[in-house]
Amino acid sequence: xxxxxxxxxxxxxxxxxxxxxxxxxxxxxxxxxxxxxxxxxxxxxxxxxxxxxxxxxxxxxxxxxxxxxxxxxxxxxxxxxxxxxxxxxxxxxxxxxxxxxxxxxxxxxxxxxxxxxxxxxxxxxxxxx
Numbered sequence: 001x002x003x004x005x006x007x008x009x010x011x012x013x014x015x016x017x018x019x020x021x022x023x024x025x026x027x028x029x030x031x032x033x034x035x036x037x038x039x040x041x042x043x044x045x046x047x048x049x050x051x052x053x054x055x056x057x058x059x060x061x062x063x064x065x066x067x068x069x070x071x072x073x074x075x076x077x078x079x080x081x082x083x084x085x086x087x088x089x090x091x092x093x094x095x096x097x098x099x100x101x102x103x104x105x106x107x108x109x110x111x112x113x114x115x116x117x118x119x120x121x122x123x124x125x126x127x128x129x
Contacts, residue, residue: 009034011066018062025059032063041072042073087127098122106114 010019010031023029030048037043050056064077077084087095099122102115119125 004030004033011063011070013066013069022059022063025052025055027051030033031039032067042070087123091123092127095122095124095127096116099124107113 008031014022018057021029022093023031027047027050028048032045032047035046044111047063064079067077096125099119102122
């Protein structure tokens with residue numbers, strides 16, 4: 001995938017040929033990507049959606065099993081679908097544009113009440129919170 005870095009961390013139990021095979025199943029070929037870890041062995045792994053709904057469970061289970069086998073305590077994977085609880089990148093970008101327009105076009109001193117409600121309507125503060 002052109003949007004992934006040249007090098008990235010993968011579970012040692014996944015063979016290169018498995019990674020290549022599985023990569024075609026993910027939207028944009030965006031394989032699971034290790035983003036952060038904690039000293040206790042916990043890790044944050046980002047993963048794109050799997051294209052084929054029929055293969056989703058099998059591939060998802062294999063990837064999660066590989067992550068579990070790589071965990072020092074063999075802890076189970078906890079998954080969260082962030083698409084349902086976080087704004088999209090397009091929504092964040094649109095809110096940022098609205099914020100910039102508000103800061104350039106609306107003088108704060110003249111219309112404080114209107115400015116604050118306009119700030120709230122950009123949703124920028126909600127998204128960065």
